[in-house]
Amino acid sequence: MAVTKKHSKKRDAILREMLATTRHPGAQWVHERLKARIPDLSLGTVYRNIGLFVQEGLLRPLGVINGEERFDAHVEPHPHRVCISCGRIEDVPCPNEALLKRLHGKNAGGPGGFQIDFRKTVFYGVCPHCSDQGT
Amino acid sequence: MAVTKKHSKKRDAILREMLATTRHPGAQWVHERLKARIPDLSLGTVYRNIGLFVQEGLLRPLGVINGEERFDAHVEPHPHRVCISCGRIEDVPCPNEALLKRLHGKNAGGPGGFQIDFRKTVFYGVCPHCSDQGT
């Protein structure tokens, strides 16, 4: 069942903006981006709605990069790569798919009683753009 | 070459405290823990020294859990499991070791020009203590 009760243009705009990009945006980026079209959109509303989307499973939190939580609208579990220079996040195309699948089992976390719900794999490195800059 | 220039009792205490625990502590925990022994230890000093230790490679930042950055004094790369209920972090004992190794290569991140420096794998779930609580 949905957490959301009523319909709202701003809520729609926030979700659509996040679905339409591959940037794995944070709240601030979404807000700044939408302000152009919706000048009276408040940052608080962006945060509140992102929170709801996450609860509904429409968005997946990726983790904090440079102090800001980032989100992915493509909710099927998959690894990411993060540029430690500029914070860019990309989906990892086809990362040893078979191997990763074998790591997905309930017991992948090893013994000790943890009930593993999900896994996150992140590769950290420098993206092409940043390595061109000579850092 | 070392980042640190001078010797200090407080700095030593901070590092020793973090090396002596398997909790993967955050700055606040270290500070609170040491205050008992060193009443005039300031939180700023804990943050500053942790920052130095990370630069020196003595500590590895694990990521933000519940809004707080956590650190590991065991710097050889290895996966972790995190309790999404209480924030407990544990090393993962022996997680399909062979498989994980095969994911370590420079190209593990897939094509696209990223120069992969390191990888983080985290399993999220509920620890035994929290699942006993019924949550």
Add this chain to the structure above:
DNA sequence: CTCGATGCAAAAGGTTTGCATTGAG
């Protein structure tokens, strides 16, 4: 004595929250 290390408090960000107002059904 010199310069790095520290305490203290203010500042900086990102995120959350309380409350009055707006708007969807």
Add this chain to the structure above:
DNA sequence: CTCAATGCAAACCTTTTGCATCGAG
């Protein structure tokens, strides 16, 4: 009309920083 959604601003928390003081070499 009713209650969810929003704007606004204050509150929160963790982390950083500026500056005067302290302490190691």
